[in-house]
Amino acid sequence: MTPEERVEAAINFEKPDRVPIVPLATLPCAAGILGLNLGELHKSPKKSLDAMLKMFDDYGGWDGANLMPNLKVFYNLGGFKVKVPGIDLPDNYQIQFVEDESMKIEDYKTVADIGWRRFVKEDYLYRITDMKKEDLIKAREEFWRMAWKATYEFLKRKVGIKLSVSYFHPFFTLSLQRSLIKFTQDLYYRPELVEKALDTMTEDIIQAGISSCKKTGFKWIFMPEERAEAAIYPLKIFERFWWPYTKRMVEAWHAEGLIVWFHLDQCWDLNIPYFKELPKSSVMLDLDGLTDIFAAKEILKNHLCIMSDVSASLFSLGTPKDIEAYCKKLIDKLGVDGGHILGSGCEVPPNCKPENFKTFIETGKTYQLSKK
Amino acid sequence: MSSKISENIVQLNENEVLNEVKMRLKQGEDPMKIVDDCREGLIIVGEKYKKKEFFLAELILSGEIFKVAMELISPYLIRENEKEIKGKILLATIQGDIHNLGKNIFGTLLKINGFKVYDLGVDVNPEIILDKVREIHPDFIGFSALLTITFDPMKYVIDTLKKENLRNQVKILVGGGVTTSMVKEYIGADFQTIDAMEGIEYCLKNVKEEGMV
Numbered sequence: 001m002t003p004e005e006r007v008e009a010a011i012n013f014e015k016p017d018r019v020p021i022v023p024l025a026t027l028p029c030a031a032g033i034l035g036l037n038l039g040e041l042h043k044s045p046k047k048s049l050d051a052m053l054k055m056f057d058d059y060g061g062w063d064g065a066n067l068m069p070n071l072k073v074f075y076n077l078g079g080f081k082v083k084v085p086g087i088d089l090p091d092n093y094q095i096q097f098v099e100d101e102s103m104k105i106e107d108y109k110t111v112a113d114i115g116w117r118r119f120v121k122e123d124y125l126y127r128i129t130d131m132k133k134e135d136l137i138k139a140r141e142e143f144w145r146m147a148w149k150a151t152y153e154f155l156k157r158k159v160g161i162k163l164s165v166s167y168f169h170p171f172f173t174l175s176l177q178r179s180l181i182k183f184t185q186d187l188y189y190r191p192e193l194v195e196k197a198l199d200t201m202t203e204d205i206i207q208a209g210i211s212s213c214k215k216t217g218f219k220w221i222f223m224p225e226e227r228a229e230a231a232i233y234p235l236k237i238f239e240r241f242w243w244p245y246t247k248r249m250v251e252a253w254h255a256e257g258l259i260v261w262f263h264l265d266q267c268w269d270l271n272i273p274y275f276k277e278l279p280k281s282s283v284m285l286d287l288d289g290l291t292d293i294f295a296a297k298e299i300l301k302n303h304l305c306i307m308s309d310v311s312a313s314l315f316s317l318g319t320p321k322d323i324e325a326y327c328k329k330l331i332d333k334l335g336v337d338g339g340h341i342l343g344s345g346c347e348v349p350p351n352c353k354p355e356n357f358k359t360f361i362e363t364g365k366t367y368q369l370s371k372k
Numbered sequence: 373m374s375s376k377i378s379e380n381i382v383q384l385n386e387n388e389v390l391n392e393v394k395m396r397l398k399q400g401e402d403p404m405k406i407v408d409d410c411r412e413g414l415i416i417v418g419e420k421y422k423k424k425e426f427f428l429a430e431l432i433l434s435g436e437i438f439k440v441a442m443e444l445i446s447p448y449l450i451r452e453n454e455k456e457i458k459g460k461i462l463l464a465t466i467q468g469d470i471h472n473l474g475k476n477i478f479g480t481l482l483k484i485n486g487f488k489v490y491d492l493g494v495d496v497n498p499e500i501i502l503d504k505v506r507e508i509h510p511d512f513i514g515f516s517a518l519l520t521i522t523f524d525p526m527k528y529v530i531d532t533l534k535k536e537n538l539r540n541q542v543k544i545l546v547g548g549g550v551t552t553s554m555v556k557e558y559i560g561a562d563f564q565t566i567d568a569m570e571g572i573e574y575c576l577k578n579v580k581e582e583g584m585v
Contacts, residue, residue: 083470089470092468092521093468093521094468094519094521096469096470096471096519098470099473179473180432180473181432181436181473181476181477184429184432184433185433185436187429188384188429188433189386230427231427231428232427232428232429233427233428233429234426234427234429234430237429265549266549267566288549289552290549290566311550311552312520312550313520313523313550313551313552313554313555314552314554315520316520316523317520317523317554317555317558318554349519349520349521350520350521351520351521351523351524352520
């Protein structure tokens with residue numbers, strides 16, 4: 001099977017020749033296992049892409065990949081304030097979000113009126129960066145140049161999941177911009193303002209996702225969320241402010257043949273049953289080790305594919321034996337006959353031991369075949 | 373439930389709590405009694421959280437109400453009642469990590485529960501933490517971590533405390549999304565959790581057992 005066929009089989013609950021492997025191995029992982037300076041990579045789009053390609057090639061490749069190095073300007077263009085190594089932080093640090101309440105209560109109305117993307121482009125970007133208007137065109141050109149180059153390189157390598165775009169969930173976006181505490185107060189004390197903004201943002205993202213996927217011909221949309229789950233909010237909040245918007249996005253994209261890769265950090269145990277309401281094979285759930293992945297599998301059975309959760313702490317502190325044992329457990333329990341993609345839970349960290357990463361890839365590639 | 377304040381804290385009615393606090397202060401009531409009423413509400417919120425009737429959101433919101441209420445009450449308190457302090461805890465997000473949310477939420481809950489909190493902030497150099505431990509001799513150290521690159525600096529702090537024979541004088545907690553029992557073992561901490569209230573329970577249990585008060 002080709003990587004694409006393997007991923008398709010897993011998503012559609014058909015039997016792949018082996019489990020597809022899709023680690024979230026981006027710049028920190030590349031720098032860590034190749035012994036490169038992460039700060040230097042963040043300063044150079046070319047060096048950063050070269051590092052990701054070298055990591056992919058040196059470790060024999062895998063079945064799906066993030067096509068873009070996660071550089072500062074790309075987060076900024078999406079409206080996210082970040083600090084990155086080499087520019088705002090020491091070289092050996094990781095990129096980190098800054099939650100300093102740059103978005104104010106009065107901004108909800110603007111977002112509701114004109115949408116998130118226009119709000120970022122016309123106003124917010126200049127609050128969270130020192131970018132000037134003339135820099136915006138340059139930054140966007142740089143973004144697209146990089147996107148096409150990365151896409152070309154990974155297509156040459158025949159990866160199975162071709163990510164067209166990445167959008168933070170509107171709920172997560174607002175939580176990061178307002179900060180967790182302020183946003184929680186907004187949800188309880190100013191719910192209508194939040195709802196109106198979420199409504200416009202949802203429609204905005206649906207259209208943007210469809211348009212981007214048409215441009216690239218790819219069908220995957222990556223969507224991280226780590227703030228809506230029942231570890232933080234009661235289900236009444238989830239049901240009012242997250243689920244209806246999520247359903248709307250997924251159903252609209254599913255109708256266009258697109259698939260959402262939900263990257264769900266933290267514990268979603270109580271929220272998992274809701275996902276059964278989504279069309280079969282419309283999304284893939286990528287869990288980070290805090291959700292009970294085996295219980296989630298029981299609930300979602302042959303409805304939605306689960307991407308598994310070899311954790312960052314196991315990659316950095318475990319031994320190859322630990323990694324091998326956990327990968328085998330995941331492969332045995334989560335879907336030999338489809339419905340499982342072997343994943344890294346969250347980003348593979350920069351202090352991942354190279355031998356652990358190698359074992360992760362090799363176990364995924366050989367374990368099932370060795371049993372035949 | 374014995375007061376409007378505690379009742380409104382449980383119902384997360386911020387304005388009602390603050391209006392009641394202002395009114396009772398104006399009437400010349402003992403400010404410590406008002407603080408006690410606030411704490412009573414917060415204890416109920418904590419109990420509801422343990423029973424899974426409340427979630428982190430309610431802990432956050434009630435903690436924020438308490439913080440604003442305390443800003444109103446503080447000028448009326450002659451001095452902090454040292455006898456009320458259950459224990460001293462030093463909090464830090466260590467070098468390499470600039471996340472502060474989890475640490476701040478935990479810090480607020482500690483204060484509510486009667487602990488004296490020394491919050492060193494984020495991206496804290498291990499030497500600064502060690503200096504502060506030598507200076508104040510805390511009962512607890514709480515590390516917050518969201519990134520794996522914090523593991524070695526935390527281990528360094530704990531190893532150094534061992535070398536200086538200070539380790540057995542302090543209980544060390546580590547929390548945050550990236551932490552696991554494997555991380556606890558690796559750095560040499562006493563307790564690991566991703567649940568702020570579990571951390572509070574651990575501290576309360578220890579002050580009771582060790583007679584730290």
